[in-house]
Structures are given as structure tokens and as C-alpha cells.
Amino acid sequence: MKMVVVMMIMMVMAMVSEANMIEQTCKETPDFNLCVSLLDSDPRGSSADTSGLALILVDKIKGLATKTLKEINTLYKKRPELKQALDECSRRYNTILKADVPEAIEAISKGVPKFGEDGVIDAGVEAAVCEGDFKGKSPLTSLTKSMQKVSNVARAIVRMLL
């Protein structure tokens, strides 16, 4: 019985200290709440080191880019008058998926976080450019703003690896 109690206490302590890793890391980012919610919701978050946490965020960038591209596709039919801006956004978000994300993954995994930083920063840049093209009448604002926020958090974590 004592053994079971000791083990349970150890498990709880382990869980608490894993949660602390995420909290400690997220404290050093510009958006603690967003950071924690992204990392906590991912099953890999609880046992990841800083590199691992950075890769989870790159994954979130990838997911968000995919989601945004889907939204862009539905908008072509709903808002045909926005075709030009949607085309530009499509190019920008494809760049995030085909260039920034693979670059960041390779760089973080191989120990040159500098190029990972470039990749995640650019994800935010591409989102901002896309948003700007609508000249104030964007149907994608919440998605592009999300990308910029995630990019900022990801950048802060990647910089911890430098």
C-alpha cells in the first residue's frame, strides 16, 4: 500500500514537473496563454525538450497554414470578387507549407536553429502580406492574425536553442 502511495506521489510529481517545463518555456514567449494551450493540447508536449517544443509549434504552423488554405479555397466560390487577393494568399501560404515548415523542421532537428528561426519568422511575414492584400476588407483576418501570433511564440522558443 505504501508502495502504491509512493508511486502515485511520484507520478503526480512527474506530471507536475513536466507541466512546469511547458510553463517555464512559455513564460519566456510573448503570449504565455497561447503558448501553453498549443503545447498542452499536444500529446508530445509533456515529454518534449526545448527542441521538441519548438517542433510542436512548427507543426501548429503547418496545421494552421493547411486550414487557412482550405478556407481560401472555399472563399473562391463565396467571394469571387476577391480572386486576386486570394491568389496571392494562396501563394503565400503555400510558401509556408512548402518552404518555411520543411526548413524549420530540418534546421531544428539538425541543430542549426538559426534557419529554423528564419522559417518561423517568415510564416508570420507571409501571413501579414496576405492580410495586407485585402486592404482592410479581409475575410481571413482571424486566421492571419493567429498565424502571426503563433509565429511570434515559435520564434521565441526557437531562439532559446541558439
Add this chain to the structure above:
Amino acid sequence: NYVVDLEASHHVYNRLTQSSNIKSPSVNQPYRTGFHFQPPKNWMNGPMIYKGIYHLFYQWNPKGAVWGNIVWAHSTSTDLINWDPHPPAIFPSEPFDINGCWSGSATILPDGKPVILYTGIDPKNQQVQNIAEPKDLSDPYLVEWKKSPLNPLMAPDAVNGINASSFRDPTTAWLGHDKKWRVIIGSKIHRRGLAITYTSKDFLKWEKSPEPLHYDDGSGMWECPDFFPVTRFGSKGVETSSFGEPNEVLKHVLKISLDDTKHDYYTIGTYDRVGDKFVPDKGFKMDGTAPRYDYGKYYASKTFYDSAKNRRVLWGWTNESSSVEDDVEKGWSGIQRLRMKQVNLRNKVLNSRSRLEVYGVTAAQADVEVLFKVRNLEKADVIQPSWTDPQLICSKMNVSVESGLGPFGLMVLASKNLEEYTSVYFRIFKARQNSNKYVVVMCSDQSRSSLEEDNDKTTYGAFVDINPRQPLSLRALIDHSVVESFGGRGRACITSRVYPKLAMGKNSHLFAFNYGSQSVDVLSLSAWSMKSAQIS
């Protein structure tokens, strides 16, 4: 009371992209350089000379315009201007480099044979050091290279405790009095940046020295270290292993690239050959406070000793300031940086608030040097004591801000009506009220360089160690999307990348200007239209 408090964050929009569709560069390429080295497409980063032919090896991504899938691409030249491309020299082929062939350096052995030490990425994504040598020494172009089965020659393990993701960029090796080779490799332990030293008698079996050549706490990862001797007097180059002539005083230079700030820094000091230690001279610290080769966009530089001309040549890498999508569209990213028709002006006066256009030169591809003479030095404003960062001074005061003396300089890659321009200029301050000491600031201002919004238009600045009582020289190498500026004949250098939408090609203009309160004399202005070199 000026409070210069901004954080000029150096946005490194180093974009390189890995796209699985290799995009053919679009036909319209207004930003490709005419005389700066760049790959035909995709991304780039040891230079050397062998049998009279210069070799440039650079980090290349064959699959796209971002960093990734890195191999050693290879070009040769007889004049450092025109280049012939060759197939990649080193690319992943063995476990010791299967996940990447990263930076390294060439060493010319005493018998004249060149060898390359480079960082390879192994199957576990660990950074290791390998050797490669030419397959056929009778091929002057050294196209093919072979790798030793003894690789990796240096690797992190439990005994040496080297950080496996922070162990890269071996330098050119040098010989000690004991006939042993030394090489340094960049590394870090937490926030301590260091240059790990390895020694070898035969260039194959290497031993880690117990102490690094040098280190600094807090500077972070040391990338691309470079270590070489210089003469105390005179300007000839010194071979890397040289002990100097009998009565010659040699100093050594240690240069590093800091991951944290993405700048290159150097310190001058003494090489203690007994302890294998580098001791910076008084006043130098090998961290982000050290002087830089270039105060703009410039990284991962490396020198080599040019035995043909007894000089040491420096190569640097300047990446893009545009977004990745733009780089993918262009199909290329990154340049390496080094005269035709000439226009001359002499003895002109640039009055306050005036501009002078330079005609007759291809303003998008030019080399322009101007010699200014300042009168009325006593009219210079006093510098604020808190203004210790020249980049902040330049960022806070753009060309529309008038000082006693300055801004005066050049506007390059300018559109006719100045909707777009890049300005490179001086401001002169008094060091203190009633002082006869002056501070000269040089700025490279990209903030109005392009109507395109998503470029990195960070302003750069540097202090120039020149006496403003003497004529001040300002030189700019302008090459479509790059401006390399030299103040005081190279006492300060600033490189920047710009992408004008209007001021391209024939629509590009060149002006000398003076927006300060006092007139400035233009003793001479020479501008050469540069011919396009064969780059790739």
C-alpha cells in the same frame, strides 16, 4: 532631450526555401546581381587558390531557394570576377554526411595538396567533422573529391562531452613549431561560445585539446570561426601557418559568426603558441561588442590566403531581405560578395539642402567613389553621451533630419522623383561641447528603398574612425539588389539588400546629396558603369 531607445532588431529574413518543384527562375529578373557571385538558382555559403585557379565552394540547396539539403557547390575563376560552375564537389553519400554536408574550410598542405575539412550530419543528426581530398590532382579544376573511410575524424562522444548539435565549421588548419596541425571548430556549452581545438600529426588522426583556443561566456554559439595571422605593419597577407619573418611582428585575428545576432565579429590579439591560446588585445572582447567586418547584412565570412598575390581575401555571405515567397518566385537566394565606363566630377559644392544627379552611368550596376571635404567643422552638433550605438543613431534620424554637418552622401538605386532610394551618408558630431574631437557616423538607410512593404528595410550604421579635417571618402558598389558601402576607404563597411519596384535597371538614378545645414565640397566623384561578369 533625445532618448534613443529603440531596438533596432536585425530582421534576418534569410529565406531560403525548399520546394519540391524546382522552379525555373522567371525570365524577368531585375534583382539578380551583375558582379556579385550568386548561384544560378537556389541557396548558397571554403574559398582557396590552387595552381593559379581560385575556387569558391558554397553551401547550396539543389532543391529550392531556402536552406536545406545542403551540398558543397563549386565554381572556379582566374580573376575572382568571372566564374565557371562545376558539379557539386561534396554531397551526402556516406553515413558520416548522409544528412548534410555543411560548412568547412580548405587547407593547403605543405606539399601543395588541398584538403577540405567539413561538418557532416550523420544518421543520428549529429554534427561530425570529415575530410575530403581531390580525386585527381592533375585536374586544375579539382572537380571530383573523395572522402576518407576513416571519417568522421572528429565526433562528439560521451568522453569528450561535446554538444552534438553545436559542433561545426572547422577552420583552415595551421602548423605549430612541433609540426602538429591545429584546427578549431565552433561550439557552445550552454551560453558559452567556444573554439574547440584539435591537433594532429598526419591530418587524419586528431586529438581534442583539453582547452579551447578561446571562449566567451554569454555570447552563445560560435559559428564559422576563422583564425589567421596579420602583420603588425604593412598590408600584405600572411600565410595561415606562418611564424612571420625574423624581424616581423605578427598579430592574430580571431573571427566568429554569432548565431544570436547574425553578425560577424573579430578581435585582434596574440597567439600563445605554447599554451595554444588566443589572447585578445586590451580592449577587445570576443562577443557582440567586438568590431565587425561589415555593419550590414553580412555573415559566415571566411578568409583565405591568396599565395598568387600575397594577400588575404575575405568572402562573405549576404542573404536576402525579401520574403521567402519572393525568393521562390525569383528562384534564387543569397549572394557572395567582390569597371567599365567612367564618369568624373571634380570640385563641386553641395550646398545645404541640395542634390546632384550623376548622369552617364548605369546606376543599377555601378561603382561610385566620392571624396567630400567639410568646411566649418565648428558647426557640428554635439553628440549626445547616450548615443553609443550608431545603428540607433541612423535609425532614429533619417535623411530628412538636418544636423549641423550632415547628412551628406549618396542616394543610390533611386527613382527619378525619389519615391524610392537607398541613402548612404555621413553625419559628423563633436565629441563634446568645446571639444576638437569629432565622431563620424556612417549610415546605410534602406527605409525608403522600396515601395514593397514586406522586405526587411532595417537601417544600418557604423562609427568611422577617420579625421573629418581630412577629406572623407565614401564608396558604393551598386548591383541591382545589393549596395556595399565603404566609409573612409574601408574603415567601416555596410552591406545591404534592397528590392526597388521603380528604381530598377534603366529607371535607376544616382545622386550625391547634402541635407545638412552647412555646404560640403565634393573634391571628386568617380562613377564606373560595371560590366556584367559571368557568374554562373
